[in-house]
Amino acid sequence: MNSLQSENNRVFKYKKSNLFYNNPTGIIGIFVLIIYLMKTIAMIPARYAATRFPAKLMQLLKDKTVIRHTYDNTVATGLFDEVVVVTDSDIIYNEITQHGGRAVMSVQQHESGSDRIAEAAAGMEVDIVVNVQGDEPFVQKEPLEQLLQTFTDPGVQVASLMQVLTDEKFINDPNYVKVAVDKKMNALFFSRSVIPYPRDKNITPVYYEHIGVYAFRKQALLNFTQWDMTPLEAAEKVECLRYLENGVPLKMVVTKYMGIEIDTPEDLERAAKLL
Numbered sequence: 001m002n003s004l005q006s007e008n009n010r011v012f013k014y015k016k017s018n019l020f021y022n023n024p025t026g027i028i029g030i031f032v033l034i035i036y037l038m039k040t041i042a043m044i045p046a047r048y049a050a051t052r053f054p055a056k057l058m059q060l061l062k063d064k065t066v067i068r069h070t071y072d073n074t075v076a077t078g079l080f081d082e083v084v085v086v087t088d089s090d091i092i093y094n095e096i097t098q099h100g101g102r103a104v105m106s107v108q109q110h111e112s113g114s115d116r117i118a119e120a121a122a123g124m125e126v127d128i129v130v131n132v133q134g135d136e137p138f139v140q141k142e143p144l145e146q147l148l149q150t151f152t153d154p155g156v157q158v159a160s161l162m163q164v165l166t167d168e169k170f171i172n173d174p175n176y177v178k179v180a181v182d183k184k185m186n187a188l189f190f191s192r193s194v195i196p197y198p199r200d201k202n203i204t205p206v207y208y209e210h211i212g213v214y215a216f217r218k219q220a221l222l223n224f225t226q227w228d229m230t231p232l233e234a235a236e237k238v239e240c241l242r243y244l245e246n247g248v249p250l251k252m253v254v255t256k257y258m259g260i261e262i263d264t265p266e267d268l269e270r271a272a273k274l275l
Contacts, residue, residue, distance in 0.1 A: 038127035038150065042080040044070055045113030045255060046103075046134040052175070056262050057134045062275045066262050067092055069137035071101050073177050077141040079148065080130070086120045092134075103123065111229060112239040114214070118225040121218060129221050134213040138259025148255050157220040158193060158243055159251040160187075161211040170209070175263045177210040177238055179252060187250040190238045199200035210255070212261065214240065225256060 045066055050056050057067040064072070067085065075083045085096045085103040088110075096103040110116040113131060120194055121129050128151055132139060150159040162179050170176045174192035182188055189195060196205045216224075220243075230245035232238075243250050260271040 014064040038145040038151075039081050039125060040122065040130065041080065041121070041126045042049050042074050042130045042132050042144075043133050044074065044083070044085045044134050046085050046087040046089070046092045047113070047115040047116070048087070048092055050135075053262070053268075054263055056268070058095065058225075058266055059262070061137055061268070061271055063094060066137050067134050068099060068267075070132065070134050070139055071096055073137065073139040074132050076143055077139065078145055079141065084120065085134070085262065086117050086261075088116075090189050113212075114216075114221065114224050114239055118221050121221055124190045126218055129216050129218060131212075131216070133261070135262040136211070136213065136259070137262065138274070139213075140259075143211075143253070143255035144213070146255060150253060152216065153219070153251075156217075156251045157248060157252060158214065158216050158240075160214045160240065161255050162208040162252050163211060163255055165207040165209045167190045177212075177236075179208050179210040181208065181252050185252050185254075187240070187244060187252050189244070190236065190241055192238070194234055208252075210238075210240075211255070212236060223248075243273075 018144060043101065044067070046057055048055060058065050061069055071083065071085055074080070082102065085092065085101065086106060087093050087096075087103060087108045090105075093103045093105055104120050106116050106119060108119060111120070113133065117129060117131055128148065130144065130147065132144075147159055147161060150156045162181075165176065165178070167173050171178070171194055177190055177192055178195050179190050180188045180195050190210055194207075198205060224242060227242055227246055230242045232245055233241040240250055259274060260267050262268055
């Protein structure tokens with residue numbers, strides 16, 4: 001695709017978006033048009049040997065593997081100039097490319113998904129990179145569109161999604177990463193523990209689950225890879241803590257139900273019931 005075709009495609013995507021129909025000519029519409037004129041790529045880091053559930057991305061969900069559901073649903077949003085799976089596995093690479101998708105192989109070993117996609121993004125012409133986790137098979141357009149809209153603020157370097165958690169079982173489950181935010185919806189902390197802790201039983205706090213979908217300006221993503229793993233990140237095994245520990249705000253967007261993230265065999269069973 002040449003540069004003119006690419007720009008025309010972005011304007012077409014903008015005109016198809018809900019944001020255009022809500023405010024096609026006003027100030028908001030103009031700022032959002034600027035976002036759609038930026039080159040935006042979705043990258044899906046896909047590691048085969050997952051610690052908690054090995055080969056989970058190659059598990060079948062009805063007629064397709066988890067990773068293909070994630071890839072196909074990301075493409076179907078129509079929000080991106082490109083969608084690319086970045087993997088360390090020949091198995092996953094072949095699964096995507098043999099079904100007409102685009103995938104690239106990681107050259108190095110990486111500690112996190114952000115490190116993996118940064119390697120691929122470094123040589124690409126791109127303004128905004130969206131990191132869609134490979135184990136998010138129920139990707140939807142509206143949350144990703146909300147995420148991209150945060151970049152109308154030039155101060156936003158990194159953004160991510162969260163959803164309200166109400167089931168006490170999941171609130172207490174360390175597989176569900178919780179996030180606490182300030183009044184401006186910037187993340188204060190991410191933890192596998194219960195945050196906030198309900199010390200006062202007369203108060204019912206709102207709990208948010210962090211959804212592992214991020215968006216970065218390209219330089220912010222590349223900066224991430226230049227920093228060593230931070231103490232809190234190492235303790236919690238939550239990569240976005242590296243940004244907070246280096247003083248970079250992380251804008252959070254509340255979204256509706258995103259489906260089920262596949263972390264365990266039980267998650268796979270629950271996900272199958274939604275299809």
